[in-house]
Amino acid sequence: xxxxxxxxxxxxxxxxxxxxxxxxxxxxxxxxxxxxxxxxxxxxxxxxxxxxxxxxxxxxxxxxxxxxxxxxxxxxxxxxxxxxxxxxxxxxxxxxxxxxxxxxxxxxxxxxxxxxxxxxxxxxxxxxxxxxxxxxxxxxxxxxxxxxxxxxxxxxxxxxxxxxxxxxxxxxxxxxxxxxxxxxxxxxxxxxxxxxxxxxxxxxxxxxxxxxxxxxxxxxxxxxxxxxxxxxxxxxxxxxxxxxxxxxxxxxxxxxxxxxxxxxxxxxxxxxxxxxxxxxxxxxxxxxxxxxxxxxxxxxxxxxxxxxxxxxxxxxxxxxxxxxxxxxxxxxxxxxxxxxxxxxxxxxxxxxxxxxxxxxxxxxxxxxxxxxxxxxxxxxxxxxxxxxxxxxxxxxxxxxxxxxxxxxxxxxxxxxxxxxxxxxxxxxxxxxxxxxxxxxxxxxxxxxxxxxxxxxxxxxxxxxxxxxxxxxxxxxxxxxxxxxxxxxxxxxxxxxxxxxxxxxxxxxxxxxxxxxxxxxxxxxxxxxxxxxxxxxxxxxxxxxxxxxxxxxxxxxxxxxxxxxxxxxxxxxxxxxxxxxxxxxxxxxxxxxxxxxxxxxxx
Numbered sequence: 001x002x003x004x005x006x007x008x009x010x011x012x013x014x015x016x017x018x019x020x021x022x023x024x025x026x027x028x029x030x031x032x033x034x035x036x037x038x039x040x041x042x043x044x045x046x047x048x049x050x051x052x053x054x055x056x057x058x059x060x061x062x063x064x065x066x067x068x069x070x071x072x073x074x075x076x077x078x079x080x081x082x083x084x085x086x087x088x089x090x091x092x093x094x095x096x097x098x099x100x101x102x103x104x105x106x107x108x109x110x111x112x113x114x115x116x117x118x119x120x121x122x123x124x125x126x127x128x129x130x131x132x133x134x135x136x137x138x139x140x141x142x143x144x145x146x147x148x149x150x151x152x153x154x155x156x157x158x159x160x161x162x163x164x165x166x167x168x169x170x171x172x173x174x175x176x177x178x179x180x181x182x183x184x185x186x187x188x189x190x191x192x193x194x195x196x197x198x199x200x201x202x203x204x205x206x207x208x209x210x211x212x213x214x215x216x217x218x219x220x221x222x223x224x225x226x227x228x229x230x231x232x233x234x235x236x237x238x239x240x241x242x243x244x245x246x247x248x249x250x251x252x253x254x255x256x257x258x259x260x261x262x263x264x265x266x267x268x269x270x271x272x273x274x275x276x277x278x279x280x281x282x283x284x285x286x287x288x289x290x291x292x293x294x295x296x297x298x299x300x301x302x303x304x305x306x307x308x309x310x311x312x313x314x315x316x317x318x319x320x321x322x323x324x325x326x327x328x329x330x331x332x333x334x335x336x337x338x339x340x341x342x343x344x345x346x347x348x349x350x351x352x353x354x355x356x357x358x359x360x361x362x363x364x365x366x367x368x369x370x371x372x373x374x375x376x377x378x379x380x381x382x383x384x385x386x387x388x389x390x391x392x393x394x395x396x397x398x399x400x401x402x403x404x405x406x407x408x409x410x411x412x413x414x415x416x417x418x419x420x421x422x423x424x425x426x427x428x429x430x431x432x433x434x435x436x437x438x439x440x441x442x443x444x445x446x447x448x449x450x451x452x453x454x455x456x457x458x459x460x461x462x463x464x465x466x467x468x469x470x471x472x473x474x475x476x477x478x479x480x481x482x483x484x485x486x487x488x489x490x491x492x493x494x495x496x497x498x499x500x501x502x503x504x505x506x507x508x509x510x511x512x513x514x515x516x517x518x519x520x521x522x523x524x525x526x527x528x529x530x531x532x533x534x535x536x537x538x539x540x541x542x543x544x545x546x547x548x549x550x551x552x553x554x555x556x557x558x559x560x561x562x563x564x565x566x567x568x569x570x571x572x573x574x575x576x577x578x579x580x581x582x583x584x585x586x587x588x589x590x591x592x593x594x595x596x597x598x599x600x601x602x
Contacts, residue, residue: 020094031371046195127171264303
């Protein structure tokens, strides 16, 4: 902040204010000032014209400056630092300070104590309890100076400088309010630039003087003739009705129409009184009564129609103001959605109908709605900025993670820190799940490949064994045929030939058994190498064996064949690979036993 040497109220001070957005004008800009409307501020900034200060207002200003000077020593005692009145500038922002410390870390703002402040400045109150117009002014001051707190004091002093009453509290900066003030000044600057003096609002509407209708005179003389001015009154009434606005659209026309209805009501009453007076003179004068009745009905129906018209047109203008503001807000949301690239922002109800409640004039309604629209746009802009920042956070070095946020329109509105924590959690969980899925997929592929190789190896071994078995059998048959041939030829004695044939058979059986053993061992080794890590209980294995008529085995059988197993709660657990190895060993044993039994039988 830069300080400028200006005396409040001086021509230089006024010139400085004309080129800056000032703290004392901030309440009017926000539509919460008790002394100036937003429309008046726009006109002042656009034209440089300010209203004349009347003597009563000047006395109020003078008392305020005197009370401020008397109260400053009290403020210095509370703050424990000297305070210097000054004017500060920060870019386009400007503020006049009733007092500022040397380090600009604390400020002083003084107001004349009034009943409104007495009601809120109770023991323990803070700046947040003050009327909004004071909070807005001090927030603007904090925005200009960068101070951390402001002493708000309200006091009243006697003519001789004696203290009558004093109250104070501390105001601390409000970031949300500051953001609305900045947004409000930007919007006001646009309206000042677009100011059209030809479309300037008229002064507050006051009904134009209503021309009085002529007095109704009806006289009845003794000859039963009716005199008076009913014809003249009727002509004047119809002319008066023709001048009533048929479709009021401005505050002035509404005021004129309402005044006309009051005059028509008086006309009805005057006609009734004239009729009653005439009837008091004679009991039956038909022409006079019809004329009076017609004029009374004309006045009444016109009054009622005008009252309904005024009410309907006022409601139409109120509706037009509210719907117009909502349409602007809808367009603003649509523009932000276009900037974001998707419809994350839903339609926002501006609540403009609430802000015009209690407002009598159209000008006040328009001011209130303009402020509400500015505030609503600010809130939406903040939301859009938050959505935009959070969306960018999802674009990271390892990819764009928006697919994990189908609910982004909701969670994207979170504060940056909260959203980043949520994003970290979701992305981390997704990466873990994806890594587990890929590991499982790789393991499935590895197991399928191992199983394929196992099947191919087993098929190859089976094929080789069958070929070797066939060769041994063929060789044994050939040798036995040669032995038989030699026996027939008489070169071998019968006992010797039988012994040789038995040896050939035994050798063939042993060779085939050896092939089967090698096949079983190879199959068992391949099966063990392809173990998939799954386990089964001995009971489950026995159930499958019994279903095939192979009987049952026990842990002793496992130990005999060197099959590893574990126990869990008395249940014997073996791996699927070891189960396959056991079956091969048993198969080999059964085959060997069969061969031995066949040899014995032979």
